[in-house]
Amino acid sequence: MVNTEIPKHYNASPSSFNGTPLLTINREATVDLDSTNSFEGPEKLLEVWFSASPLSLPEASAPEGLRIVPSELWKEMLDLVNCKVLSIIESEDVDAYLLSESSMFVFPHKLILKTCGTTTLLSGLPKILEIAALIAKFPHSIANTVRGTGTAAIPYRVFYSRKNFLFPDRQRGPHRSWRDEVKSLDRLFLGGSAYMIGKMNGEHWYLYLTEPNTMLTPPATPEREQTVKVLHLPEAKLRAKAQAMEVEEGQDETLEILMTDLEPKNAEQFYLDHASAVAEGQYFQQAHKARRDARKQLGSINDLDEVGGQEPFKIDELADIICNNSVDGFSNNSGGCCATGSEDELTFPQELTMEGHALGTVVSDSSGLSAVYPRSRYPDARVDAYLFTPCGFSANGVVPSPDAGGSTHYFTVHVTPEPHCSYASFETNVPASQTGRETADVIQQVVGIFKPGRFSVTLFEAKDAIDEDFNVAKKKGSKFEGIQGYRRVDRIVHDLEGYDLVFKYYERFDWEGGAPRLGEVAF
Numbered sequence: 101m102v103n104t105e106i107p108k109h110y111n112a113s114p115s116s117f118n119g120t121p122l123l124t125i126n127r128e129a130t131v132d133l134d135s136t137n138s139f140e141g142p143e144k145l146l147e148v149w150f151s152a153s154p155l156s157l158p159e160a161s162a163p164e165g166l167r168i169v170p171s172e173l174w175k176e177m178l179d180l181v182n183c184k185v186l187s188i189i190e191s192e193d194v195d196a197y198l199l200s201e202s203s204m205f206v207f208p209h210k211l212i213l214k215t216c217g218t219t220t221l222l223s224g225l226p227k228i229l230e231i232a233a234l235i236a237k238f239p240h241s242i243a244n245t246v247r248g249t250g251t252a253a254i255p256y257r258v259f260y261s262r263k264n265f266l267f268p269d270r271q272r273g274p275h276r277s278w279r280d281e282v283k284s285l286d287r288l289f290l291g292g293s294a295y296m297i298g299k300m301n302g303e304h305w306y307l308y309l310t311e312p313n314t315m316l317t318p319p320a321t322p323e324r325e326q327t328v329k330v331l332h333l334p335e336a337k338l339r340a341k342a343q344a345m346e347v348e349e350g351q352d353e354t355l356e357i358l359m360t361d362l363e364p365k366n367a368e369q370f371y372l373d374h375a376s377a378v379a380e381g382q383y384f385q386q387a388h389k390a391r392r393d394a395r396k397q398l399g400s401i402n403d404l405d406e407v408g409g410q411e412p413f414k415i416d417e418l419a420d421i422i423c424n425n426s427v428d429g430f431s432n433n434s435g436g437c438c439a440t441g442s443e444d445e446l447t448f449p450q451e452l453t454m455e456g457h458a459l460g461t462v463v464s465d466s467s468g469l470s471a472v473y474p475r476s477r478y479p480d481a482r483v484d485a486y487l488f489t490p491c492g493f494s495a496n497g498v499v500p501s502p503d504a505g506g507s508t509h510y511f512t513v514h515v516t517p518e519p520h521c522s523y524a525s526f527e528t529n530v531p532a533s534q535t536g537r538e539t540a541d542v543i544q545q546v547v548g549i550f551k552p553g554r555f556s557v558t559l560f561e562a563k564d565a566i567d568e569d570f571n572v573a574k575k576k577g578s579k580f581e582g583i584q585g586y587r588r589v590d591r592i593v594h595d596l597e598g599y600d601l602v603f604k605y606y607e608r609f610d611w612e613g614g615a616p617r618l619g620e621v622a623f
């Protein structure tokens with residue numbers, strides 16, 4: 101069934117199931133959105149952790165951590181990044197923000213911000229640190245004019261990454277080059293490490309990360325001596341906090357699939373006209389089925405009335421009433437979707453002819469994206485999707501663990517389908533151990549949806565205590581070696597502080613598109 105409207109006081113995602121977390125929609129931001137000039141699909145990805153786990157927040161911080169921050173403050177930060185909030189899913193463990201340019205996820209202990217196009221993501225980082233200090237009450241440092249912020253929370257770890265840009269000359273602010281981005285991050289943090297993974301003259305991926313217990317750059321001049329408050333916690337509590345940190349870090353796993361050169365015919369499903377046609381077919385099919393069922397039921401009732409000497413019902417009139425109730429949600433008009441018997445006279449809802457969440461839901465379901473983490477396995481999973489004009493698609497998924505007491509994870513999808521710059525990304529932190537499937541199976545399913553000419557995969561996986569061995573990292577590097585229909589071109593494994601990173605690049609066997617569109621080369 102297709103939901104066609106989002107009423108003023110609606111509190112459920114149009115693509116969700118019963119009992120969804122609260123969904124807030126920013127209608128002002130959705131007015132006149134147009135992806136015609138959308139060109140830079142590859143996103144910038146920032147993760148700022150203020151503790152290793154939501155169970156190990158600093159004693160002085162707000163119990164809710166970052167989730168205590170009002171959405172209006174996050175919107176002010178996003179103004180610096182040059183993107184807007186379209187809608188918000190609020191769940192028990194995470195708030196998922198669907199943005200005009202990608203996504204943001206706010207957990208108690210960390211923030212994940214992913215933006216595409218010519219957004220200036222790193223311009224919002226000082227504001228994130230300031231908000232975390234002043235509102236969430238994380239430990240912070242004094243003013244630093246070099247950093248450009250009055251007060252800055254001290255993060256636990258910081259990660260920043262991105263694929264090489266297709267159109268680097270169009271980037272703004274600190275994103276004109278990787279060198280400028282590293283300089284901007286080094287201005288904030290001490291001891292950060294910058295990497296380039298992949299071929300300098302081919303597809304590659306950039307990564308910047310700090311070590312645990314990140315240190316901010318010192319003030320330009322000494323201000324005043326800070327008193328350090330030492331907390332003496334009971335030994336049992338200290339052990340519990342340490343175990344919580346180990347569990348959270350040990351389960352931290354992020355999979356990114358970055359796809360280019362999408363098969364053009366297949367990419368049409370992410371165009372508004374195509375999605376609207378799919379919705380129309382589903383709509384009329386559902387309407388006529390409901391009417392047929394209603395007439396059949398009423399026909400049986402009339403047979404009984406005639407036997408009993410009662411006046412028969414007017415089937416068409418009552419069928420309309422039953423039909424309208426049975427397909428509730430298809431239409432906003434008072435006449436309903438079954439008010440007449442002729443398909444030509446049926447009123448197709450306007451919401452299924454224009455950009456927005458309704459058509460986003462259609463695409464999420466018809467493309468198969470909603471089935472990556474199916475309700476049969478994740479009954480409480482929620483998807484918030486949006487389709488742009490004339491094309492382009494974004495979706496956030498909130499995926500609570502099916503196991504009692506488990507964590508809530510996420511996935512996010514963004515698509516730029518235009519042939520000259522086609523790109524799609526899929527990112528998730530749902531652990532492979534939780535899905536009951538191999539990582540290769542998830543990759544195969546996602547790649548099957550988009551059919552890219554080529555794609556790269558990054559798997560960023562926390563080490564267990566027993567994994568501090570490069571041989572273990574090499575063994576992890578053998579994961580998802582074979583993807584049906586594609587040949588692996590590159591495989592690179594990095595043994596990082598606390599994490600193993602696996603990078604792989606694939607091309608379709610029948611790919612005849614020539615050399616990759618590099619845009620940005622690492623020379």
